[in-house]
Amino acid sequence: MIEVQNLYFGYGEASCLFADFSFTVEKGEAWTVIGPSGCGKTTLLYLIAGLNKPTGGEIRINSEKITRPRPSTGLVLQDHGLLPWATVLDNTRLGLKIRKFYGPDGKHSPADMQMDEKKNKERIDYWLNWLGIGRLQNMYPAQLSRGQRQRAAIARTLVLEPDLLLMDEPFSALDAPIREELQKVMFQFHQQSKMTSLIVTHDIEEAVVLGEKILVLDNCCNRFPKIVPNDLSGAVGKRSDPDFIMKCSQIRELLAVCANSPPLKEH
Amino acid sequence: MKKKATFLSTLSGTIMFFGLWQLAALAVNRPILPSPVVVVPLFLNNMTAELGLHFLASFTRVLAAIFVATVFAAPLGLALGQMPRIDSIASPLIAIIYPIPKIIFLPVIYVVIGISDFSKVMLIAIIIFFQILVVVRDEASNLKKELILSVKSLGAGRRALFRYVYLPASLPGVLTALRVSVGTAVAVLFIAEQSLTTWGLGYYIVIETYQVLMYPEMYTGIMGMGLLGMLLYFAIYAIELKVSKHMYVE
Ligand SMILES: Nc1ncnc2c1ncn2[C@@H]1O[C@H](COP(=O)(O)OP(=O)(O)OP(=O)(O)O)[C@@H](O)[C@H]1O
Numbered sequence: 001m002i003e004v005q006n007l008y009f010g011y012g013e014a015s016c017l018f019a020d021f022s023f024t025v026e027k028g029e030a031w032t033v034i035g036p037s038g039c040g041k042t043t044l045l046y047l048i049a050g051l052n053k054p055t056g057g058e059i060r061i062n063s064e065k066i067t068r069p070r071p072s073t074g075l076v077l078q079d080h081g082l083l084p085w086a087t088v089l090d091n092t093r094l095g096l097k098i099r100k101f102y103g104p105d106g107k108h109s110p111a112d113m114q115m116d117e118k119k120n121k122e123r124i125d126y127w128l129n130w131l132g133i134g135r136l137q138n139m140y141p142a143q144l145s146r147g148q149r150q151r152a153a154i155a156r157t158l159v160l161e162p163d164l165l166l167m168d169e170p171f172s173a174l175d176a177p178i179r180e181e182l183q184k185v186m187f188q189f190h191q192q193s194k195m196t197s198l199i200v201t202h203d204i205e206e207a208v209v210l211g212e213k214i215l216v217l218d219n220c221c222n223r224f225p226k227i228v229p230n231d232l233s234g235a236v237g238k239r240s241d242p243d244f245i246m247k248c249s250q251i252r253e254l255l256a257v258c259a260n261s262p263p264l265k266e267h
Numbered sequence: 268m269k270k271k272a273t274f275l276s277t278l279s280g281t282i283m284f285f286g287l288w289q290l291a292a293l294a295v296n297r298p299i300l301p302s303p304v305v306v307v308p309l310f311l312n313n314m315t316a317e318l319g320l321h322f323l324a325s326f327t328r329v330l331a332a333i334f335v336a337t338v339f340a341a342p343l344g345l346a347l348g349q350m351p352r353i354d355s356i357a358s359p360l361i362a363i364i365y366p367i368p369k370i371i372f373l374p375v376i377y378v379v380i381g382i383s384d385f386s387k388v389m390l391i392a393i394i395i396f397f398q399i400l401v402v403v404r405d406e407a408s409n410l411k412k413e414l415i416l417s418v419k420s421l422g423a424g425r426r427a428l429f430r431y432v433y434l435p436a437s438l439p440g441v442l443t444a445l446r447v448s449v450g451t452a453v454a455v456l457f458i459a460e461q462s463l464t465t466w467g468l469g470y471y472i473v474i475e476t477y478q479v480l481m482y483p484e485m486y487t488g489i490m491g492m493g494l495l496g497m498l499l500y501f502a503i504y505a506i507e508l509k510v511s512k513h514m515y516v517e
């Protein structure tokens with residue numbers, strides 16, 4: 001689904017975030033990306049979303065080279081993503097409005113897009129209710145809690161029926177109970193939809209709860225992807241199990257070292 | 268957040284205004300301050316005649332100035348707000364020009380673009396221009412990068428970004444800037460219309476009535492100018508309430 005091939009990227013000449021970096025995400029997989037602050041997690045997400053351009057190498061999604069945002073990639077950013085002057089309903093409708101604005105041009109919206117107002121309305125209602133904010137439709141973002149805002153941002157993306165979901169630290173501004181609740185929600189969502197997803201986090205437990213595979217980045221110019229397969233995803237309630245704790249410390253160790261040499265193959 | 272002016276508060280304000288005027292007229296009891304009982308019917312009568320045309324001339328000039336100023340200032344403000352490097356070059360200049368009372372440029376404008384309606388409109392436009400420019404620039408630079416990026420990721424190109432982000436983000440600011448600068452605009456118009464034209468309320472008040480001591484008529488002109496400022500103020504305010512609903516939620 002996503003092929004990152006020999007990716008090079010840095011902001012300006014001197015900076016190096018990725019060099020000859022390659023990895024592949026298969027269709028239907030749920031990945032998490034973890035790493036210390038400033039290691040390039042957000043940058044990687046923007047690259048995959050088509051918001052940044054690689055300085056070398058390329059990123060392909062469904063074999064198509066990414067040069068600009070792709071209509072069926074959904075992106076959810078931490079906070080700030082909602083229009084403050086629009087209600088939850090209007091925010092949720094925004095993507096659909098933009099699609100209608102351009103028509104099915106294959107560039108800003110899927111070429112095979114169908115605009116059925118009634119179906120759209122049903123989909124909006126469905127996702128708002130599924131995310132538990134159906135009754136907040138007429139509220140403005142400033143009137144919502146952070147968790148509710150994040151749900152609205154997720155609804156806005158899911159309404160567009162993406163085939164790939166990218167999220168940048170979607171739950172990091174939330175306090176623990178709400179964060180765990182939303183992790184549960186997103187895990188359920190993945191189980192039901194089998195949508196390919198990539199979630200950036202700086203929280204080790206969250207990486208383990210949400211990722212079937214965990215990509216660990218580090219601060220010294222990422223060359224060799226450190227990928228940890230994880231069969232514990234979804235273990236929302238098992239944070240104190242020995243397996244879970246083991247997995248977390250494995251990742252903690254990986255975070256501590258710079259991968260300047262190719263990692264040992266883990267198969 | 269913000270406080271709404273209600274219909275009732277406006278009504279009671281109007282009643283008090285005319286009440287005080289009447290009291291003052293009774294107290295002064297000289298032709299220089301006629302009573303509203305004389306002026307208001309005369310005003311209503313004259314508005315359908317020549318005064319109406321003077322009113323229309325002034326009204327058109329202000330509207331044209333608002334239009335010109337908005338058309339130039341809003342895009343420029345957006346551009347500056349989104350391009351911090353250019354803004355850092357331009358902003359010291361803007362900061363210097365912004366507080367200068369633009370009326371002092373009146374003779375310069377007359378010399379440079381000639382004595383015409385156009386130059387009067389330009390003078391007012393310049394005043395409003397800077398108000399809008401500064402507000403729109405600040406609104407645009409306050410837009411979070413994440414907001415722009417997430418809307419882009421929903422498929423928005425330049426045009427949709429303008430339509431769904433920049434326009435709604437700057438509209439409330441533009442309206443507020445217009446509303447607060449409309450008073451100054453009318454004041455400057457009053458001065459600009461006193462010379463080199465034969466139409467407009469400024470001309471009517473000073474040349475046609477004041478200088479020939481037609482006091483009740485002069486007051487109809489003053490009422491017209493007051494009404495002009497008030498109409499514009501409340502019209503903009505009404506649009507503002509519609510557009511910036513999210514600022515008035517509890
Ligand atoms: N627009 C930019 N221009 C220049 N440098 C940038 C830009 N955006 C990010 N950087 C730099 O690139 C590096 C990686 O940034 P990035 O935002 O990808 O980190 P991150 O892993 O998401 O960190 P965090 O966990 O703090 O969000 C940082 O050192 C940052 O300072």
Ligand SMILES: [Mg+2]
Pocket residue numbers: 041042043168
């Ligand atoms: Mg980040």
